Amino acid sequence: MRLSVFNVLAFACALVLATHAPLLAQDAGQAAASNGSSGINLMPQPTELTPGQGRLLIDGSFRVALTGYQEPRLQRAAGRLLQRLTKQAGISFNDQLETDASKATLVIACERAGEVVQSVKEDESYTLEVTPQNAHLSATTPVGVLRGIETFLELVTLDDKGFGAPAVTIHDHPRFAWRGLMMDVSRHFMPVSVVERNIDGMAAVKLNVFHWHLSDNQGFRVESKRFPKLQQLGSDGYYYTQAQVKEVIDYARDRGIRVVPEFDMPGHSTAMLVGYPELGSAAGPYSIERHWGIFDPSFDPTNEAVYTFLDAFIGEMAGLFPDEYFHIGGDEVNGKQWKNNPQIQAFMKAHGLKNTGDLQGYFSKRVVELVEKHGKKVIGWDEVLQPGLPKTAVVQSWRGPRSLAEAARQGYTGILSAGYYLDLMQPASQHYQVDPMEGATANLTADEKARILGGEACMWAEFVTPESVDTRIWPRMAAIAERLWSPEDVKDLDSMYRRLAATSHWLDSIGLMHHTAHAYMLERLTELQPTTTLQMLDSVLEPVKGYAREGAREYTSLTPLNRLVDSTPPESENARRFVRLAADPGANQGAIRKQLTAWRDNKAELVPLMQSSALLQEDVPLAEDVSALAATGLQALDYINSGKPAPDSWVTDQKEFIARARKPRAELLIMIAPAIEKLVDAAAKSGT
């Protein structure tokens, strides 16, 4: 049936660009078209996929049987599968499992129990065979079953015959054993419901590590029974009780996801020092940090009371978190408090520690001993790669892939996060092209390469709230998840974007809020007025990249994040598509002209609306410039059509204007500016 849709969509595409359909749907429409009759849009792409003939219809008679090894986690997984299918298809299913496998539509066969505490060694492989008659999912362990269930669910789509899954044979297993998402819940606290729905999303794209950044300068987020002042004075009341932590761990385990806690030290620890200032390297009192950046407060590595405290604290937390790894942070210590403290200076001299780096190494060594004493292995940011670090440690490379290669050469395991920072607002393509085995690591020996366990995306929380965080994680996270799961040669960007659009749509059915929160935030900006025109502007913008927002105005943790820049998705699908259209103005002139006209004319309604909203007034220059850019593009098309080059003075003026229009305003960028510039360049060369 996909073929019959092809023509419709090709026709629809240009129209849709000009009107205001959800971006997602447009891209997905292309996906359906471009995949021709197979219509298989999976992300991550399975290791081996062989399309079959026909389709398994899914209707109210759908039944699931569990065979082989049984455990409650599998039964719960089967129950969730049925609920998810109900959400996807709008069909209620009999939620009693079928005991006679010959009568089931989907037979799940699990061979044996998985690990009691899931580790990097867990077998996650599975085989899924779908025929027009039924489907068989088999896996060695329950975690493999969980992975296969997600693949099965994503195969289910609606066509002209009904809901169903295409006949297919899939043999699948992950490329890397460690595939994570780090969520910073310190800078902006994220309630359990937000964490859990993102864990659902992680499971959907086959991630397996939830790295919980629980402590930083701006907040300490776990109940400690041993040291209650940590949360009482360091959290503003926003912390997880130990019962909630256990709930999240159980929730994640049910979805085949490990939970690795991080308590960042010796820096990034202001919030811990609020309750226990005597452990700091300078005289207190300390107060919860409200700004973003790198700050001075730090544990005092020369104070034995610090290690007494950490022994008890790590012991308590090691008991709470079952994972074999314990993240000790270790990043961004500026050493100022150490330099300014004569006692610390004296200690360094006495122990032959030449600089603050050496002192941090000493601290790390002591902390690592405590972590190991409590039965855990250490993971830390790449600063922990210091002499004396035990070989069991995992180095998390955030400053660049070189530290990953260096760690592997030195015999450490490592994971890559450099290139996977979701908060930097880079396009999915950019993250997708970062491979833990390329660049600095490419020349490692096979043994060294084997020490590269995978990677983790990082969602630092300076500029996200519980409301907006999904819009920053999804759908780009899925592209990184594919990089870490799928074979190294799965790297075609067009295919990735097509499948990403389909997956982003599918993630709606899982409960992620990236689309609904975006729509809601735009509605808020326009109060009771139509969002149509604002959507059109928003759809060609992106937030500024990297750390540009931190310098743009004085932000604190109390600054409302309710402006357009907080709503606009990190990546403009419309701009990306327009860039492709504009690359061939000859072939696509009609579509380009229609789109540019709509953008040019949008301003008339939009600007007065923006002026009536206190939150949108700052964005008026963007609306003006998008309109002017579109007008420039239309003029360029006229020159191109004329067959004569555009006058130099016009070209110069336009290029100056475009250069101005490319500059950020209100922390937003106009992403169609480069494509307009290309049209101007083409106009300059017209007829030559």
Add this chain to the structure above:
Amino acid sequence: MRLSVFNVLAFACALVLATHAPLLAQDAGQAAASNGSSGINLMPQPTELTPGQGRLLIDGSFRVALTGYQEPRLQRAAGRLLQRLTKQAGISFNDQLETDASKATLVIACERAGEVVQSVKEDESYTLEVTPQNAHLSATTPVGVLRGIETFLELVTLDDKGFGAPAVTIHDHPRFAWRGLMMDVSRHFMPVSVVERNIDGMAAVKLNVFHWHLSDNQGFRVESKRFPKLQQLGSDGYYYTQAQVKEVIDYARDRGIRVVPEFDMPGHSTAMLVGYPELGSAAGPYSIERHWGIFDPSFDPTNEAVYTFLDAFIGEMAGLFPDEYFHIGGDEVNGKQWKNNPQIQAFMKAHGLKNTGDLQGYFSKRVVELVEKHGKKVIGWDEVLQPGLPKTAVVQSWRGPRSLAEAARQGYTGILSAGYYLDLMQPASQHYQVDPMEGATANLTADEKARILGGEACMWAEFVTPESVDTRIWPRMAAIAERLWSPEDVKDLDSMYRRLAATSHWLDSIGLMHHTAHAYMLERLTELQPTTTLQMLDSVLEPVKGYAREGAREYTSLTPLNRLVDSTPPESENARRFVRLAADPGANQGAIRKQLTAWRDNKAELVPLMQSSALLQEDVPLAEDVSALAATGLQALDYINSGKPAPDSWVTDQKEFIARARKPRAELLIMIAPAIEKLVDAAAKSGT
């Protein structure tokens, strides 16, 4: 600032009609415009509202103080107020209450405790004064405070200066003491989360009774510890535990809402008889009913074991539900099992019961005695109005207002539900015009009128699921809520629709899913393709009215409710607006033509898309006819412009076509057909 928006919106309106903005936003835009500078859109309309000068700005410094009587319920309410404000404004607030009232932005003063168990006598009045400096909310009881908080929250909007509330003085109290929503959770089970979010919506529009229809032929939905087979065999596993029931009751009490349970008997009781067939009037076994309609199974009024059972069962449930009222149903007993049972016939003869109505009266009397024995007053559907009914009973009139008048004349209290059935898909205006004090009740004496306690909307669940139920309750529920709260003379339909649109938008921020579920269901119908064109069709359709769906095809409780008719809102805002436009083709010709052109041309993209979706194929004739109707409308405009009457043959043909197009297809109606017919009529008379 609203004035400055006026022109924008007047301009935007026609354009928006032609494109695809959310309907809500359009209507709300009109609301903002039409209210001029006051911008006050409250629903229910307060009893007394005096606009002031200026506006209270709401920013991060907003603080709340509680003064006077204190209780945890008030503190929780203040906490929710801050969370709600955060959701509305995207601003995080200090969630510690301000102890110094002089420093608070909003000072809440409560005089005294309310009732231990909220009753119809609860004082719900409040006074709210907003000035540019601060706001004062005062009420006699915590329930009055809750009502005032909702008013305050709905006052908060965004303008060109920021978020704020207009200066205003409000004195408010309800017209009726009983303002309810009945949810049927038997025909389709509704999880606790669905119940709770709808209770949030109820609180927002100042309703105060959640009537929980817990038992019917299709399912028994509460855990009974005394008679566990009720839920074990009568619920398919979908029931509320007693802990969940208590949670819902507490949740409702926190929001000033009573919870009245209903166990429908002696009919509508198949699900109860599945576990206890010996209590039925015919030999068992019984099985859970899967169809809709009126069925034979009924308790046996002549069997003393029935009363022994009900004594214990009502005793258990009376202990679980604290409300003073206990709903015993009593509706739609067809008496067939009674007529066919010789023992029952003999009993009737022996006791002088002339017909099954008398027998039901006998049963009711016995059940009422048991309810009173367990300390409760009875409420029942209007069939319970039989000789011997104690005067403490409440009669719920569902068959028409006459029974309400009759009950009041006989000395009973009563509430009105006839005219408030949300499942019948009537427009908000129709419900709004039903007044408990008009029609049959208008001529009652003052004493009799005082017995009319209010009314309840009913959400019967044949055709709703947890996914879609919000789209059937909201926003129309708010119009009924206003009828029951606001003064009798608040009845202007234009004002109602303007404010309803604003309130519907506001309800999004409360977590109701009427907009998001609608959007999601349309996405599902189109799989990965753009929903734009389907939205345009959907926006001029409505589901068939009354009980027409039951006859349209064979439905069971297992039939998927995932078709277009299940997604389409009960009331088409676009059609309503077009009807107004088309009423004056002279003045609105440009807007009408633009809209008709868009509708006419929509088919080209839409029909192939529909053919590719198994669920949309049945709706293709609707798409074809909307296009053809629009073409007819455009031709009519041409005739009107020509200044000469359209030819008779054309008029005849078009009217025949329109008559066909008005007939339901796929259980949907094209709501613009009458307006097109008016254009044809105008064309027929053109120039004459």
